[in-house]
Amino acid sequence: MGPPNRTRTPQMAPAGEALKAVVLCLLAWAGLATGDRVYVHPFHLLFYPKSTCVQLEKPSMETPKEPTFTPVPIQAKTAPVDEEALRAQLVLVAEKLEAEDRLRAAQVGMMANFMGFRMYKMLSEMAGEGGTTVLSPTALFGTLASFYLGALDPTASQLQSLLGAPGEDQGCTSRLDGHRVLSALQATQGLLVAQGGDSDRAPLLLSTVVGLFTAPDLRLKRPFVQGLAAFAPVVLPRSLDLSSDPELAAEKISRFLQAVTGWAAGRPPAGPGAGSTLLFSTSVHFQGRMKGFSLLSGPQEFWVDNSTSVSVPMLSGTGVFQHWADVQNNFSVTRVPMGGSAFLLLIQPSCASDLDRVEALVFHHDFLAWMKNLSPRAIRLTMPALELQGSYDLQDLLARAKLPTLLGTEANLGRISDADLRVGEVVNSILFELKEDEEEQPAESAQQPSVSEALEVTLNSPFLFAIYEKDSGALHFLGHVDNPLK
Secondary structure, eight states: OOOOOOOOOOOOEEHHHHHHHHHHHHHHHHHHHHSSSSSOOOGGGGOHHHHHHHHTOOOOOOOOOOHHHHOTTTTTTOOOOOOHHHHHHHHHHHHHHOHHHHHHHHHHHHHHHHHHHHHHHHHHHHHHOOOOOOOOOHHHHHHHHHHHHHHOOOOHHHHHHHTTOOOOSSSSSSOHHHHHHHHHHHHHHHHHHOOTTTTOOOOEEEEEEEEEEEETTEEEEEHHHHHHGGGEEEEEEEOOOSSSSSHHHHHHHHHHHHHHOOOOOOOOOOOTTTTOOEEEEEEEEEEEETTTOOOOOOOOEEEEESSSSSEEOOOEEEEEEEEETTTTTTTTEHHHESSSSSEEEEESSSSGGGHHHHHHHSTTTTGGGGGGGGGEEEEEEEEEEEEEEEEHHHHHHHTTTTTTTSSSOOOOTTTOOSSOOOOEEEEEEEEEEEOOOOOOOOOOOOOOGGGSSEEEEOOSSSEEEEEEEETTTTTEEEESSOOTTO
């Protein structure tokens, strides 16, 4: 039997129409989410408040210049990332959230989801046949919001539209406050890893590292770099020669990031383009341990297509999970708790060749609407242990979205540097891991359904997954697995 058929998404509309479509969808979804409650503008908590605008718009005889610095050379000694400390820092953020902070987190989660769905389609197209795809909507959104923080008009207005918040006019109170946006994004990260009262579950790791790789003489504005700390607690400005040997520069950046983080994620950067003075890198590591799941004794078959299988390590566990089988559209969904309010969603087509059709159906702006169909079911779940690496240049996605010049040579990034800044690659890299529970498995108890009573759900052919945090509504990871070994 031949390989599964794949469908391709049609070309994107022109930039202005595409941005308007995203905004209209976002507003429509916000209206659905509010139900019969009084409508509130979905972005008001992320805009500059009037009091701040009054201060910003006060006439001043002389605006003080922002302090700048030259990044240290890339070969300077750098302490390795402490991921446990980063997790503890995010947990502390979640514990201190007030009601308004949670509303901001929900607003940013909604905006990041829309951005994520749009870019995921393009990334999946770029991966082509048989390619595993993994994308972090929150990391993607955070990267673009970081550039918004460093932008001036007209680039700032264009980035705001792309982020999904329409500027109703050019007034200050209709402009996103970049610091608020990044702080709200940090809140979504904290809510994901916070365990709440569920201390029995293995902690989730979520680490974000930003690298700012500059030409040797480029000076960066200190307030911009400091402002990135909400999105990425580890920000590494480093300088190196980007022009004489781009391949060597890319190799140095890759070695530096692997040495500092301890993990490699996806392909190394291809290297700076001609004349580039800045490479922006966002690296994300997620690790979840499946409570109550253990490795099966030996590798199991995973069917890449109807005629090809590979041997992969498999996890298995029995429990009561939320489940739904959509008979009409021939796919099923299983929701597995990962922490206090974090869940793993597994979407399995009834036929492996339907993966692209199901992907187009479920990874859409109303993705979470059908979760009301889930109901508890005793299940024995078997799935691959995952260690997925993904990497892409955001510039490529912007080009596919008909926005090739947004971060190009004409971009006004005057809040990043006073120099004539030329952005090369904007690399987003992900290491996504799902592993077995490290604790010894308890003997079967009355609370655990027996294997004979449980529905068998086995993911041994291509499937989709998502990591979802219910309090903010943020989808932190989206992906499809064609082959767990790639």
